Amino acid sequence: MPVVTAWRLFDRIIDALAALAALLLIAVMVATTVKVFYRYGLRQSLIGVDQISGTLLLYIAFLGAAWVLRREGHVTIDLLLSHVGRRTRLLLMVGSSLIGAAVCLVVAVFGTVEVVNSIQRGIRIPAEIEIPRAVNLIVIPIGFLLLGLQFLRRALNGLKRGEMLLPPPASPV
Amino acid sequence: ADVRAQSASATIRLTMVGAWKPGTSPAADMGIKFKDTVNQLSGGKVVIDFRGASDVVPTFDQPEALVRGVFDVWYGAPNYWAGIVRGGYLTEMSPHDIPDNGPGSELFEFVNKLHEAHGARYLGHMTGGPGAGNHFLYTQKKIARIEDLKGMKIRVPPLTRFFVAGLGAEPVTLPPGDIYLALERGTVEGFTWPVYDGFTNFGWQEVSKFMVAHPLYRNGISIVVNLRKWNSLPEDARKIMFQAAADTQAWSRGFVAKQQTAQLAKMKAAKMEPIEFTPAEAKRWEDTARDALWAHFKSVMSAGDYETARRLLSAK
Amino acid sequence: MEIVLYITLFFGGLAVLLLVGLPVAIAFTFVNLVGVYVFWGGAIGFSQLILSIDSSVSTFVLVPVPMFILMGTMMFHSGVAYRLIDVLDQWLGRIAGRLAVLAVAAGALFATLTGVAIGSVAMLGSTLVPDMERRGYSRTLALGSVLASGSLAILIPPSALAVILASLGKFSVGKLLIGIIVPGILLACVYAIYIVLRCTLQPSLAPPYAVERTPMVPRLRDTLIYVVPPLSMIGLVIGTIFAGIATPTEAAAIGTLLSFVVAAGYGKLTWPVIKQAVGSATSLSVMVLLVLTGSAAFSQLLSFSGVTPAITAFAVGMDVHPIVVLILMQLVVMVLGMFIEQTAIVLVTIPIFMPIVATMGWDPIWFGAIMMLNLEMATITPPFGLSLFVMKGIAPPGTTMGEVYRAALPFVGLNLVVMALMILFPDIVLWLPAQMR
Ligand code: NA
Ligand code: NA
Numbered sequence: 001m002p003v004v005t006a007w008r009l010f011d012r013i014i015d016a017l018a019a020l021a022a023l024l025l026i027a028v029m030v031a032t033t034v035k036v037f038y039r040y041g042l043r044q045s046l047i048g049v050d051q052i053s054g055t056l057l058l059y060i061a062f063l064g065a066a067w068v069l070r071r072e073g074h075v076t077i078d079l080l081l082s083h084v085g086r087r088t089r090l091l092l093m094v095g096s097s098l099i100g101a102a103v104c105l106v107v108a109v110f111g112t113v114e115v116v117n118s119i120q121r122g123i124r125i126p127a128e129i130e131i132p133r134a135v136n137l138i139v140i141p142i143g144f145l146l147l148g149l150q151f152l153r154r155a156l157n158g159l160k161r162g163e164m165l166l167p168p169p170a171s172p173v
Numbered sequence: 174a175d176v177r178a179q180s181a182s183a184t185i186r187l188t189m190v191g192a193w194k195p196g197t198s199p200a201a202d203m204g205i206k207f208k209d210t211v212n213q214l215s216g217g218k219v220v221i222d223f224r225g226a227s228d229v230v231p232t233f234d235q236p237e238a239l240v241r242g243v244f245d246v247w248y249g250a251p252n253y254w255a256g257i258v259r260g261g262y263l264t265e266m267s268p269h270d271i272p273d274n275g276p277g278s279e280l281f282e283f284v285n286k287l288h289e290a291h292g293a294r295y296l297g298h299m300t301g302g303p304g305a306g307n308h309f310l311y312t313q314k315k316i317a318r319i320e321d322l323k324g325m326k327i328r329v330p331p332l333t334r335f336f337v338a339g340l341g342a343e344p345v346t347l348p349p350g351d352i353y354l355a356l357e358r359g360t361v362e363g364f365t366w367p368v369y370d371g372f373t374n375f376g377w378q379e380v381s382k383f384m385v386a387h388p389l390y391r392n393g394i395s396i397v398v399n400l401r402k403w404n405s406l407p408e409d410a411r412k413i414m415f416q417a418a419a420d421t422q423a424w425s426r427g428f429v430a431k432q433q434t435a436q437l438a439k440m441k442a443a444k445m446e447p448i449e450f451t452p453a454e455a456k457r458w459e460d461t462a463r464d465a466l467w468a469h470f471k472s473v474m475s476a477g478d479y480e481t482a483r484r485l486l487s488a489k
Numbered sequence: 490m491e492i493v494l495y496i497t498l499f500f501g502g503l504a505v506l507l508l509v510g511l512p513v514a515i516a517f518t519f520v521n522l523v524g525v526y527v528f529w530g531g532a533i534g535f536s537q538l539i540l541s542i543d544s545s546v547s548t549f550v551l552v553p554v555p556m557f558i559l560m561g562t563m564m565f566h567s568g569v570a571y572r573l574i575d576v577l578d579q580w581l582g583r584i585a586g587r588l589a590v591l592a593v594a595a596g597a598l599f600a601t602l603t604g605v606a607i608g609s610v611a612m613l614g615s616t617l618v619p620d621m622e623r624r625g626y627s628r629t630l631a632l633g634s635v636l637a638s639g640s641l642a643i644l645i646p647p648s649a650l651a652v653i654l655a656s657l658g659k660f661s662v663g664k665l666l667i668g669i670i671v672p673g674i675l676l677a678c679v680y681a682i683y684i685v686l687r688c689t690l691q692p693s694l695a696p697p698y699a700v701e702r703t704p705m706v707p708r709l710r711d712t713l714i715y716v717v718p719p720l721s722m723i724g725l726v727i728g729t730i731f732a733g734i735a736t737p738t739e740a741a742a743i744g745t746l747l748s749f750v751v752a753a754g755y756g757k758l759t760w761p762v763i764k765q766a767v768g769s770a771t772s773l774s775v776m777v778l779l780v781l782t783g784s785a786a787f788s789q790l791l792s793f794s795g796v797t798p799a800i801t802a803f804a805v806g807m808d809v810h811p812i813v814v815l816i817l818m819q820l821v822v823m824v825l826g827m828f829i830e831q832t833a834i835v836l837v838t839i840p841i842f843m844p845i846v847a848t849m850g851w852d853p854i855w856f857g858a859i860m861m862l863n864l865e866m867a868t869i870t871p872p873f874g875l876s877l878f879v880m881k882g883i884a885p886p887g888t889t890m891g892e893v894y895r896a897a898l899p900f901v902g903l904n905l906v907v908m909a910l911m912i913l914f915p916d917i918v919l920w921l922p923a924q925m926r
Contacts, residue, residue, distance in 0.1 A: 021771050032742035033739075045326070050346045050549035057552070058547040061774075061775055064772065064774075064775035067775075074882075075776055076510050077513065096510040099515075103519045110539060114536045121291070123237065126255035128346055137539060137540075137543055197839075225793060227836065230793070231785075231789070234544050241533040243533065348548075350652045360736055376652075376656070376661055379662075
């Protein structure tokens with residue numbers, strides 16, 4: 001598969017996961033409202049909604065992580081970057097992207113190990129609904145893997161074209 | 174220099190993390206008592222260093238961190254192990270004076286066996302005698318019978334959710350920080366909490382009205398040690414730790430009773446009223462609570478373990 | 490001496506990684522990887538870090554954060570916020586810097602809904618900052634007023650942090666909740682006075698653009714159409730809390746759903762609006778939550794390694810005048826506040842502080858309220874206040890971190906002034922609780 005096609009597929013994947021994260025955000029809002037309605041209106045409890053909402057926050061964070069990096073939406077400290085020349089800036093961006101890729105891929109590896117370990121040992125969450133802990137954990141290596149790949153791509157773009165060819169910064173709101 | 178190096182190597186250092194900070198909850202004080210007793214009994218040969226609570230490892234990650242060996246000794250509510258040792262907190266339903274009957278008893282060894290299968294060495298469940306140190310239920314309305322709770326919204330921790338649901342009440346989950354306002358505003362109409370464990374520290378006596386004076390599950394702490402670390406300890410160090418566990422269990426009985434009495438006095442001063450059932454209703458209350466949790470245990474424990482647990486925990 | 494080494498490694502390492510442009514969340518994660526390896530026993534620490542990442546954000550307590558972000562982006566992209574501000578502008582007349590004053594008022598109102606500062610900052614920042622920019626306000630004034638007013642969420646009840654602080658310190662939760670009301674309102678007033686004074690002396694900060702004077706009748710009509718619905722929405726949400734229908738945490742979700750309803754009421758709930766609002770909210774939420782996964786573990790490692798307890802013990806171990814002890818204690822909270830999450834600060838410091846409070850014979854309510862103000866300030870104290878990161882994330886493109894820091898500093902100064910007033914005049918805290926009995 002040509003490299004360009006591979007990255008296009010990668011884009012599709014992170015777009016789809018970001019859309020899923022957006023849906024989960026709506027789900028948290030609706031589920032919490034429905035829970036209150038059940039409790040106050042119908043005097044019935046929906047046990048587990050809080051716990052699931054918490055889990056969804058974790059999913060939102062990691063399903064959307066790579067997509068947010070592609071639109072340069074992760075907060076960075078630009079105190080130094082905004083005061084250096086173009087070449088130095090490029091060098092720093094490529095370097096930090098490579099560090100970012102390394103960090104994310106390391107966490108992805110250990111995350112995978114931990115997911116397997118957690119399933120093998122049958123660890124459950126000691127909360128309202130005792131689901132396997134791996135249900136939560138699995139999204140962490142997935143998120144870090146994609147984030148690491150996006151960092152790698154960011155560094156490659158910088159090296160290849162001599163500049164950080166980034167999409168115009170996403171409008172923040 | 175040689176002498177110093179030698180005495181340093183003779184000292185066994187263990188690190189400890191607990192579910193709550195010392196000085197903030199009487200439950201934590203029991204964990205610290207165990208630590209101090211070990212340091213004392215060993216004459217400084219076995220030193221346990223307390224590293225912190227949820228500020229160093231999130232509370233519900235602590236059991237796994239202990240099993241891994243991030244630290245060596247842990248204290249906290251026995252049921253925090255629910256995710257690892259299925260049913261390992263069965264002594265929270267114990268009718269015995271010392272919930273696990275102490276080191277060497279069949280019950281103690283059984284609970285330890287459940288823990289050891291998951292890489293943890295169990296050293297004991299510390300709390301007051303039956304009825305002291307237990308969870309209790311508080312309501313905003315006066316009730317006379319179990320059935321009166323039907324439809325009421327009760328804030329629960331995972332431990333009491335089966336019981337509350339079984340009563341036909343609505344179990345509600347809220348973070349502890351939300352309980353005060355929820356009671357004040359009527360978002361919930363009751364909750365469960367171990368009275369001795371700093372009930373009035375949270376200011377709840379200002380906003381809650383009645384307390385069902387009949388106990389639910391035993392609270393308190395268990396002390397658990399990383400199994401690899403335990404196996405690496407010399408025999409005399411283990412003996413000291415068993416002794417410290419037994420001493421702490423004995424000490425806790427008076428300590429917890431005193432804490433509970435003090436809390437009850439403050440609650441009474443704040444005009445909270447106890448609800449006393451008839452003896453028959455009281456027994457129904459305690460049986461219902463126990464049956465609800467046993468039903469859950471049956472679904473998570475192996476048939477053999479479940480039978481053993483029931484046998485060992487039947488009242489004398 | 491080990492401690493000094495750790496401090497250098499933790500903070501020095503983090504600073505270098507941040508300066509070379511690594512995103513904040515990943516810089517934290519890098520330092521955490523090294524930290525867990527050293528302190529949590531080698532490779533097993535890595536596994537434990539995965540659990541810590543899960544625990545740091547998979548909690549219902551954080552639900553208001555993405556909810557308020559979504560409410561803000563919905564109000565912004567549907568145009569509801571713009572029309573609302575436009576009409577309020579008519580009423581506010583010629584007050585200098587009135588939109589910044591409006592931000593403070595909105596922050597105080599919002600604070601009655603939530604105890605989560607970053608949620609509040611995100612909500613106000615995504616609606617008010619673009620508006621102020623459009624009207625030529627200086628960026629630092631726009632960012633600063635929103636940062637400061639957003640952090641009022643911690644000080645004005647409901648405040649989960651106050652509940653945690655009082656219960657750990659074993660003094661009355663109810664009285665502390667009452668005791669922080671006056672300082673909270675005082676702080677909001679000080680912010681407003683500062684903004685008006687500064688904008689009067691330095692009109693370039695908030696150019697006095699011509700407000701078209703709309704006659705009374707259309708103005709009232711506009712108010713009815715554009716102000717009443719969004720404000721009743723907020724009223725309704727506060728109502729659900731007071732009526733015991735929902736907890737503040739839950740009310741955040743209900744309020745967000747209502748913002749969709751209000752937008753629909755104006756016929757603005759179109760597919761492009763939904764797509765933009767939800768898309769922006771997802772992006773911002775991901776950014777904030779990811780920072781939290783990193784900062785939580787960082788804070789845990791600082792405590793586990795002994796750095797945090799050492800700093801705390803150092804300050805309280807000195808033999809000096811009581812007032813100096815008090816100032817040192819607050820200094821510790823301030824310094825920790827630059828780096829560590831507030832609940833963690835409370836957990837570490839309160840058990841060490843309370844015995845001293847007792848020895849000195851200080852009123853714990855007074856001490857607790859001062860500490861609450863300090864913790865509130867921590868969210869906007871450079872370099873690592875969480876609200877600063879959130880603000881950087883939602884600020885208009887091209888905003889630099891330096892601008893965000895400069896924007897926050899005057900308001901940090903105002904916090905210090907109010908804190909000094911509370912120390913000098915304890916009745917600012919104690920008068921209202923005394924009326925309770
Ligand atoms: Na608030
Ligand atoms: Na801070």
